[in-house]
Amino acid sequence: MIDLKLEHVSKRYRIRREVEADAARHPLVRKLQSLRRPSEEFWAVRDVSFEVERGEALGIIGHNGAGKSTVLKLLSSITAPTSGEITINGRLSALIEVGSGFHPELTGRENIYLNGSILGMRRHRITEKLDSIVEFAGVRQFLDTPVKRFSSGMYVRLGFSIAAHLDPDILLLDEVLAVGDAAFQAKCLQRIGDLKRSGTTIVFISHDLSAVERLCDRVVLLRRGEVVANGAPRDVITQYQNTAAFQSSQPAREELANQQRLVEIGRLAFRDAEGRETSVLRAGEPFTMSLGFTAHAPVADAVFEVFFYSADRELQCQCTTEVLGGRVAVEPGAGAIEFSGPGLGLLTGVYYTDVVIKERGSTEFFDWSQWDSAALRVDPGKLVRGKFYMPCEWRLTQENEAAASAPAETTRA
């Protein structure tokens, strides 16, 4: 049973460059302007087709501007497609931004009715659900307080709670987990899981790839408004990670062509604690990273560097032989350099790597991967709070010498 079906759906936007806000306001001036310069066309979604089975959870992923939100707006009738056909079997609710229908002067109770009916819930259904909505949001004592006195956390919780109690046949969720504290996020995920188990069809859009993988049965990858992959979450997510996030910002290769590539970069591979090759590591757990290379001439003091960038292109950290001590003397031929550590410091997320091989003290590179190296996903491992994991050991000292212990000694005793 298909609950949701998109057939060759496209959405075109016309972008009209307006010269001056004031001038553009006048219809006459605007008309003249638009005659002079034809409006630019932009296809936010182009020939998209996919289906969602009843009770299935479909994830939609893609970079910013790939058309994810437009697809959601089309599915929820917020805007109409330019061509194509969407068939929806059942009652559909979309949660695009929680609490957008709240009015500050009205009380929590009044806003539950207002927001509930904006989302398409009948009044008597809201009355039936009032208790569970209030319970879930944890705002019982503020029920008759104007929501303008609510904290932002209460606001978000109430918004999600109303939407989570709509009982739709099909639920669309757009980045709903981007708000609220960790405890509430966990509660939201649990609620979404409950809805899914009760047979609700879910379409989930998120940048949180680990949540997508956990929640979804199937994932669609969008790029520039088109479906480029549609399949098992793990496969599609891996494909997404491997499509370079930095495509657009690559400098010209010619720059490097002039240089002598005395040492060429080979493959970069990651291995987990058991030594298996993988593209997924866990935070705080042992890791090995091996970088292959081919040297065309002997280098007395080579430096190998691997940089880790987050999805938003910010440099997170670096592994370099430059600061690790010792001299790396390379003989002609193929080889590999291995970095390893007892605990991976990177936190959950997707990282892109960049590799540089150079000679110590030189500003010129032998070779540079230009951000085109392997992608790495880090899954939750050791529970780490804060910005990064710091490997450390512990040792207890007490006045009473006999009671002092350290992990190593305990195992020996």
Added chain:
Amino acid sequence: MSPDISSNASTDATTPRASAPRRVTVIRAPSLSLSGLLGSLVKLAQYGDLLYTLSVHRIKVRYKQSLLGVSWAILQPLSLMLIYTVIFSFIARVQTEGVPYAVFSYVALLPWTYFSTSLTNATNGLVSHQELVTKVYFPREILPLSYVVAALFDFAIASTVLAGLMIYYRIGLTWNALYALPVILILTLFVTAVALFLSATQVRFRDIGVAMPLLLQLWMFASPVVYPLSAVPAGLRGFYVLNPMVGVIENFRRVILQGVPPDFHTLGLSALIAVFLLPAAYIYFKRLEATVADII
């Protein structure tokens, strides 16, 4: 019609959840069709609760933090009545067919205030709810309509003052006063049509909102609010009655103050225009609705 949403019930009992038949919705590119228009009306009916909740919301929010609360609904036509009474019965003398000027103007200000308040608020109905329009789907016409309903509520409140004035001036009602109900119905149809048209146009051209106060002032003086229809030169009258507000206001006053049946010629003309305009305005509104979230 857009978005072109056609609905029909599907029976399906293969899964445990499908206890009730599910509705199948098909969304296509905007196109004009009769079934699309009917589909829109069905959708609107499904969202009846939202219209109710939003209308109550309008009334509540308006009076929530104001000192005078609901009495503002009375104060507006009342103060206008006092001003016009001073101007048109003491300074300039307007012929009122033997009725005290205060009640003569107040009875006309009731439907007029309903009309002008509806339009002033409804025109901004879509634009002032951008965050909703771009985030949630519901039939957009509910936004302007809720302002019309709220103004109708004000109209009912302000009518109590009319009752007081009529007792004071000892003007009795006859059964013909019941004709006021169809008159108000025609006015509601007409104001809904204009509200739909203006609120949709306002999304593209914000000039509408700026021009509204001036437009409404001109419109009021082009309607028999402060003077009777009989004061209009007979040669101009055929043209004058093309303003649907003429038939509405003149007949509302006539059935209440004079206790005679309405003039079916002028009222019929207003009704005809309203009945013709409303579907046209609705189709226009729904056509713009399809892309309103993109251009708002």
